[in-house]
Structure formats: C-alpha cells, structure tokens
Amino acid sequence: MWDFPVTLIATDAKHYRLLPFRFMRMNTGHDRDILLTSDTGEYMHVNDAQLRALSYFDVQASTPFYKDLLARHFIYEPGRHDPFPEMAAQYRSRKDFLFQGPALHLFVVTLRCNHTCQYCQVSRAPLGGSGHDLSEADAQAAVDRLFESNAPALTVEFQGGEPLLAFERVRQIVEWVVERNVVEQRDIQFVITTTLHHLTEEILDFAELNRIQFSTSLDGPAPLHNANRPTPSRDSYERTVKGIQWVRERLGHDAVSALTTLTSRSLEQPEAIIDEYVSQGFSSISLRPLSPYGFATKSAHRLDYPIERYLAFYKKALTYLLRINQQGVYLSESYTSLLLKNILTPFSSGYVDLRSPAGAGTAALVYNYDGYVYPSDEARMLLEMGEDGLRLGTVQQPLSELLASPVMNALLASGVAEALPGCSDCALVPYCGADPVEHYARQADPIGHRVFSSFCKKNMGLLKHLFGLLGDGDDNVQRVLLSWLNRRSYNDVRFPGYRG
Amino acid sequence: MTWPVTLKLDSAAYPLSVVQRAAYSLADTVTIQVGIEANQISLTAHPAEARLTLSPEQAHSLILQHLNDFALRDHINRETVGLREVLARAALAGCGISQ
Numbered sequence: 001m002w003d004f005p006v007t008l009i010a011t012d013a014k015h016y017r018l019l020p021f022r023f024m025r026m027n028t029g030h031d032r033d034i035l036l037t038s039d040t041g042e043y044m045h046v047n048d049a050q051l052r053a054l055s056y057f058d059v060q061a062s063t064p065f066y067k068d069l070l071a072r073h074f075i076y077e078p079g080r081h082d083p084f085p086e087m088a089a090q091y092r093s094r095k096d097f098l099f100q101g102p103a104l105h106l107f108v109v110t111l112r113c114n115h116t117c118q119y120c121q122v123s124r125a126p127l128g129g130s131g132h133d134l135s136e137a138d139a140q141a142a143v144d145r146l147f148e149s150n151a152p153a154l155t156v157e158f159q160g161g162e163p164l165l166a167f168e169r170v171r172q173i174v175e176w177v178v179e180r181n182v183v184e185q186r187d188i189q190f191v192i193t194t195t196l197h198h199l200t201e202e203i204l205d206f207a208e209l210n211r212i213q214f215s216t217s218l219d220g221p222a223p224l225h226n227a228n229r230p231t232p233s234r235d236s237y238e239r240t241v242k243g244i245q246w247v248r249e250r251l252g253h254d255a256v257s258a259l260t261t262l263t264s265r266s267l268e269q270p271e272a273i274i275d276e277y278v279s280q281g282f283s284s285i286s287l288r289p290l291s292p293y294g295f296a297t298k299s300a301h302r303l304d305y306p307i308e309r310y311l312a313f314y315k316k317a318l319t320y321l322l323r324i325n326q327q328g329v330y331l332s333e334s335y336t337s338l339l340l341k342n343i344l345t346p347f348s349s350g351y352v353d354l355r356s357p358a359g360a361g362t363a364a365l366v367y368n369y370d371g372y373v374y375p376s377d378e379a380r381m382l383l384e385m386g387e388d389g390l391r392l393g394t395v396q397q398p399l400s401e402l403l404a405s406p407v408m409n410a411l412l413a414s415g416v417a418e419a420l421p422g423c424s425d426c427a428l429v430p431y432c433g434a435d436p437v438e439h440y441a442r443q444a445d446p447i448g449h450r451v452f453s454s455f456c457k458k459n460m461g462l463l464k465h466l467f468g469l470l471g472d473g474d475d476n477v478q479r480v481l482l483s484w485l486n487r488r489s490y491n492d493v494r495f496p497g498y499r500g
Numbered sequence: 501m502t503w504p505v506t507l508k509l510d511s512a513a514y515p516l517s518v519v520q521r522a523a524y525s526l527a528d529t530v531t532i533q534v535g536i537e538a539n540q541i542s543l544t545a546h547p548a549e550a551r552l553t554l555s556p557e558q559a560h561s562l563i564l565q566h567l568n569d570f571a572l573r574d575h576i577n578r579e580t581v582g583l584r585e586v587l588a589r590a591a592l593a594g595c596g597i598s599q
Binding site for chain 2: 018
C-alpha cells in the first residue's frame with residue numbers, strides 16, 4: 001500500500017501517541033459535550049477532563065476510554081500497533097468519488113417555461129422566446145463529453161426552463177446516448193426535471209421504453225404551491241398532481257420523485273407541506289432552503305430569509321417527520337439521509353454539495369442551452385445574473401480541456417474543506433463539504449468567511465442537531481433515522497444498541 | 501467591566517496564530533484588534549454589531565474559552581504534525597482530477 005517508507009518511532013516515555021483529530025463544543029448542556037472526530041469520520045463524545053487527559057497523554061491504558069480511543073483511531077501505540085493501513089483504507093472509502101470523473105451530466109435543453117416563479121432558481125425565458133434552446137450540434141457534442149468521463153455509472157438529467165417544451169431534443173439525446181452505450185456499456189440513468197404540465201402519451205411511451213425517471217417540484221398544498229409557482233391559468237398544483245398520477249399509472253409508483261422549494265411563506269407551514277407529501281404517497285421529501293441564484297436574488301428582499309429561520313423550520317419539520325414515521329408512515333427527509341450516511345457509515349453520500357474537494361466540475365457538468373459548459377447548476381444560474389466568470393469552456397472542447405480550465409483550478413484551490421479557514425479546525429468537516437460556487441455567489445469570494453456563511457450555518461446547524469438526536473438515547477428516534485439510512489420501514493429496524 | 505473588553509496575553513502561552521484563529525472564529529460576535537508588545541499580545545474586543553446581547557463579562561469568558569481551545573488545537577496539531585499528510589497521500593495515491 002505504501003510507495004514510500006513510513007517509520008513511527010517512540011522517542012520518550014509516552015505510552016501512546018495522538019492521531020490527527022478535531023474537537024468542537026456542542027453546547028448541549030450534557031456532561032460529554034465535546035465532539036471528537038477523526039479524519040476517517042470516527043467520532044466520540046467526551047468531557048473537558050477527558051479531552052485534556054487525551055491531549056496530554058494522561059489516559060490510563062487499562063480504561064475503557066483508552067480502548068475506545070485506540071479502536072476509533074484517535075491514538076496509537078508506537079511499536080505495538082500500526083493503524084495507518086486501516087485508516088488509509090477508511091479515508092480512501094470516504095473519498096472514493098475522487099477516483100472517477102463526473103457522473104452527473106445536466107443538459108439544459110431550453111430556458112423556456114410556462115411559469116413565472118418569483119424565486120426561480122434556474123431562470124427562464126418566455127414560452128415563445130427564441131434563442132433559448134440547445135442546438136443539435138451542441139447536444140451531440142455534449143453526448144461526446146458525457147462518454148469522455150470514465151465514470152461507470154452516469155446520470156443524464158434534463159433541465160430547463162421546462163425541458164418537456166424541447167422534448168424533441170430530449171428524445172434525440174436519449175437516442176444518441178442509448179446507441180453509444182451499446183459499445184460503452186455504462187450504467188445510465190435518465191432523469192427529466194419537469195413541472196409535468198406538458199406530459200403527453202407520446203412522452204410517456206418514450207419514457208417507458210428508456211426507463212426515464214421524472215423529478216418534479218411540489219412545494220406543498222395547493223394554495224402554497226400555486227402562490228409559489230404562478231401560471232396564467234393559476235392551476236400549477238392541479239396540473240403537477242395530475243402529472244404525478246399519470247406517470248405513476250404508466251411507469252410505476254417510483255418513477256416520479258418530488259423536490260420542495262421553501263419560500264418565506266413555506267416556513268410557516270412545515271406540517272402542511274409534509275402532510276401533502278404523505279397524501280401524495282411519496283417516500284421522500286427534500287426540505288431545501290432557497291438558493292441565492294437566478295431570479296431568486298432579484299426577489300430576495302421579499303422571498304429570502306435568514307438561515308436561522310430555515311433551521312428553526314427544519315427542526316420543527318424533522319420532529320413532525322420523526323413522529324409520523326413512528327406511527328407507520330415512511331417519509332424520509334433526503335438531506336438528513338445524506339448527512340446520516342456521512343456520519344454513520346464509512347462511505348461518502350457522494351452528494352455534490354457535501355464533497356471535499358468540491359463536487360462542482362469533478363462530480364457534475366452542466367451543458368447549457370447556449371453551448372457553454374458549467375461546473376454546476378448553481379454556476380450556470382449565476383450566468384442569468386450577469387456573471388459568466390464560472391464557465392469552464394464550450395461544449396465543443398474535450399473534457400480534459402474543460403477539467404483543466406482556470407475556473408476548475410480556482411474552484412479546486414478553494415474547494416478543499418479540510419484546508420479552508422474555519423473548516424480546518426471544525427470537527428464536522430469529515431461529514432461536510434466545500435461549496436465555492438455558493439460562497440462566490442453570496443460573498444463574492446469562493447473561500448468566503450465561514451462565520452458569515454449560510455452554507456456553513458446550515459450544515460453546522462443540521463449536523464449538530466443530528467448528533468444531538470443520535471446521542472440523546474431515544475431509541476424510537478434512532479430507529480427512524482436508521483430506517484432512513486437503510487431505506488427500510490421503521491418496523492424492520494431493530495432497536496439500536498445491544499439488547500443482551 | 502465595560503466595552504471594549506481588553507486582554508493581555510503571554511505570547512508563550514498563546515502564540516499569535518492561536519490568537520488570530522480565535523479572533524477569526526468570533527468575528528460574528530466580537531471584532532478583535534490584536535496588538536503585539538514585546539512578549540505580550542493585547543486584544544481589544546468590540547461588539548460586532550450594536551444589538552449584541554452579550555455582556556462584557558460574557559464576552560471576556562467567551563474569548564478566553566476560544567483562546568484556550570485554539571491553544572489546545574495548536575498542541576494537538578504539533579503532536580500530530582505530518583500525519584494528516586501521510587494519511588491523505590497514502591489513501592489518495594493514484595487520483596487526480598479524474599476524467
């Protein structure tokens with residue numbers, strides 16, 4: 001495993017040595033309030049006296065605390081125990097996404113849309129607008145870029161605007177990809193992100209043939225959804241729900257998933273939003289805060305909210321979700337599930353926003369309608385705000401050239417969380433990520449100041465809350481969280497811990 | 501105790517890098533001016549915003565707690581110097597920006 005010599009020599013009487021770790025006060029009021037984490041994602045809760053004893057080599061070798069520290073790789077015994085091969089394997093598992101190229105390829109086939117959402121995150125053009133569709137030549141080049149990635153599993157996602165308004169281009173791209181894949185033999189998943197308002201039998205036939213998944217937006221009950229997503233006919237909710245039912249009838253219940261966008265008015269009704277997802281039969285809900293992109297920034301004074309308000313909403317929503325899951329409903333919160341995977345398993349969730357080095361460009365590429373390539377959906381949204389500095393190049397350039405672009409170098413230089421000011425001392429960094437695009441959007445600096453970062457406040461707030469729930473000893477809550485992690489029903493999850 | 505809160509530190513106990521990290525981490529609560537005189541580092545802390553509810557006494561304790569925590573982190577980093585890099589180099593051998 002080693003391609004260079006590593007010699008660990010004990011030069012004094014210390015019976016153990018420290019391995020790299022970080023600590024954080026969680027301010028829970030509990031005795032063991034300090035969270036210790038290792039670079040490999042192991043964690044322990046300790047008190048002040050234990051932290052000082054550990055740090056100054058005063059932990060007695062016969063104690064359970066000492067054995068815990070050894071087992072979780074916070075300390076090692078030179079000459080008796082070499083933890084590095086195992087730690088390197090764990091570290092490699094957590095960063096395994098670095099060993100493959102971009103797997104998520106987003107095709108923005110049109111910017112046209114029938115909605116006029118004030119908070120629109122991707123920006124849009126009028127229904128009949130011209131010059132806002134991906135050309136055939138650029139679409140073909142994008143398919144070439146897709147297959148230049150060495151990722152064995154590829155997701156091809158169609159975005160807009162409303163991609164079904166450019167369905168002929170979607171059809172063409174899918175057919176090209178399927179044809180190429182006869183030779184390439186990759187595992188390919190197609191997803192169309194759509195309001196479902198423009199579904200037809202023809203589209204569903206094609207989706208069935210190519211096992212295309214649909215991802216839609218459902219913001220909550222009709223009054224909330226229609227207020228968030230205005231259309232001239234004021235029936236956005238009704239048309240989306242009809243579309244959900246139609247997809248399910250034709251392609252099966254799990255062929256459509258939904259995402260929620262939370263505006264300021266959404267934050268007042270967490271239970272109503274969750275009840276809507278239950279009544280529509282979804283098994284997952286994504287409670288994501290508004291992003292500062294696209295048209296959202298222009299309307300920010302009316303629609304945006306401090307991240308503290310979002311965190312209060314999230315905690316209330318999660319409490320409600322935990323309660324109804326214990327009563328037999330299965331509805332997981334998707335971001336919580338990703339964070340739990342980062343905390344409780346040796347693997348990374350792989351989620352683009354929770355990667356370090358940053359996932360922009362390394363995990364995802366966006367082929368915009370105008371033929372330019374962006375490292376993330378958020379980066380192309382900045383374009384509609386008049387900021388084109390984050391483009392990697394054109395879709396006609398080879399992938400190797402796009403990934404070696406100055407923008408990619410800048411993103412990577414500011415995208416390693418473990419090396420960023422603030423993050424480098426944070427005990428939550430093994431479970432978190434770096435998001436230079438968001439910091440560039442919000443603070444005009446891809447590194448940004450973490451104390452003033454909404455990304456940091458959100459992830460710290462959620463991670464601390466989850467550590468609190470995992471540590472408070474409520475078996476029923478932990479069973480729900482484990483059921484989300486394992487995608488199994490509450491009743492199928494045994495009580496956590498040992499039951500003699 | 502009144503604003504601004506002042507502290508005088510022995511630079512042997514609290515190296516400048518420790519003081520700077522503590523000041524950085526508290527930037528949303530207190531704005532800290534750092535001065536160096538001989539073997540002493542002086543801190544002058546002002547509320548970061550007018551509506552801060554923290555009393556000067558609480559701010560003093562908070563700054564001290566952060567200084568002590570960052571001094572401990574500095575000690576841990578010195579004890580483990582180089583190991584993080586060895587681990588990352590071994591674990592990530594063979595990866596770059598992959599296509």
